[in-house]
Amino acid sequence: MPDETQSHSKDRETWNHKTPVIFSPLFDWPPSPKAFVIALTKRWVTFSRNVIFLMLAWLVYRYSLQDLSHMQSLSADWIIPIFLRNILFMTVIAGGLHLYLFTFRAQGKRLKYDSREQLEKSGKFSFRNQAWDNIFWSLASGVTTWTAYEVLYLWALANGVVPTFAFADHPFVFVLWLLILPVLTSSHFYFIHRLLHWPPLYRRVHRLHHRNIQIGPWSGMSMHPIEHLIYISSALVHFVIPSHPVILLVHLYSRCLGPAFSHAGFEKLLVKDTSVFDAADFHHQLHHRFFECNYGTLDAPWDRWCGSSHDGSDEATVRVREQRKRMYRNRPPA
Numbered sequence: 001m002p003d004e005t006q007s008h009s010k011d012r013e014t015w016n017h018k019t020p021v022i023f024s025p026l027f028d029w030p031p032s033p034k035a036f037v038i039a040l041t042k043r044w045v046t047f048s049r050n051v052i053f054l055m056l057a058w059l060v061y062r063y064s065l066q067d068l069s070h071m072q073s074l075s076a077d078w079i080i081p082i083f084l085r086n087i088l089f090m091t092v093i094a095g096g097l098h099l100y101l102f103t104f105r106a107q108g109k110r111l112k113y114d115s116r117e118q119l120e121k122s123g124k125f126s127f128r129n130q131a132w133d134n135i136f137w138s139l140a141s142g143v144t145t146w147t148a149y150e151v152l153y154l155w156a157l158a159n160g161v162v163p164t165f166a167f168a169d170h171p172f173v174f175v176l177w178l179l180i181l182p183v184l185t186s187s188h189f190y191f192i193h194r195l196l197h198w199p200p201l202y203r204r205v206h207r208l209h210h211r212n213i214q215i216g217p218w219s220g221m222s223m224h225p226i227e228h229l230i231y232i233s234s235a236l237v238h239f240v241i242p243s244h245p246v247i248l249l250v251h252l253y254s255r256c257l258g259p260a261f262s263h264a265g266f267e268k269l270l271v272k273d274t275s276v277f278d279a280a281d282f283h284h285q286l287h288h289r290f291f292e293c294n295y296g297t298l299d300a301p302w303d304r305w306c307g308s309s310h311d312g313s314d315e316a317t318v319r320v321r322e323q324r325k326r327m328y329r330n331r332p333p334a
């Protein structure tokens with residue numbers, strides 16, 4: 001086993017690019033309203049993944065969800081088009097990012113976190129190929145589970161059994177939902193993700209996602225079906241609290257299409273030297289490297305509050321390695 005000094009120098013070789021780990025300024029103390037307004041502007045006014053999700057949700061709502069009467073009974077006539085639409089969205093976004101960043105290497109290694117060039121071809125993946133393995137789990141299990149939640153909501157909405165409101169009646173509530181969603185989904189993710197790292201569940205379920213140490217856009221939704229079921233379950237909040245179909249769709253897109261960005265392996269997407277939009281964050285890249293840290297996202301600082309944050313420093317690496325050794329003292333994660 002290498003000593004810690006060797007491990008550290010190896011870590012430094014691993015990173016081609018690093019960024020500071022900074023949580024949402026919403027939770028700064030003392031409060032920093034200026035930083036919060038800048039963060040909100042970046043999220044909702046610039047060309048970001050959130051704006052893309054909102055636009056997609058509005059288009060879907062406007063052109064295919066105006067009349068829900070045919071959704072009162074479960075039928076392949078309306079379920080299959082939703083499934084195919086979700087396959088299309090996932091393929092265009094994850095596939096587009098993969099082609100741009102990994103196949104054509106359009107920005108080379110600029111802003112790429114992991115210094116290794118290619119995704120893996122090894123026996124630990126189905127088809128002995130990381131990209132094909134990730135595509136399989138994302139589409140076969142990921143899009144199927146995502147579609148099941150979407151269909152369940154629309155069927156319940158068509159039958160009047162979920163609470164809803166019209167945008168014209170409560171525009172303020174609509175905006176409030178958009179502002180709260182990132183904190184809500186981030187908090188849900190932190191706790192279910194900690195649960196998934198409970199050794200028995202990790203070995204049977206979450207390990208499938210963690211075969212990806214060097215990650216790419218298709219790795220984000222490459223999960224075990226049970227993990228998909230747990231991961232997307234945050235959308236059940238819309239069955240209880242009055243919501244709107246556009247909000248439900250933004251929620252599902254952030255859960256199911258967002259990981260293509262957050263696992264892209266590159267901080268930003270560049271066209272020539274211009275940044276087009278933010279892609280992956282270093283915070284989750286560290287989770288794929290060191291496992292027992294950074295269970296949440298930057299939208300809610302649960303990792304900071306619960307002492308599981310890794311900021312990319314050597315000190316944090318030593319602490320996390322010790323913790324991992326203690327967790328798996330009796331039985332390695334395999």
Ligand SMILES: [Zn+2]
Pocket residue numbers: 209220263284288
């Ligand atoms: Zn991940």
Ligand SMILES: [Zn+2]
Pocket residue numbers: 193197206210287291
């Ligand atoms: Zn994990």
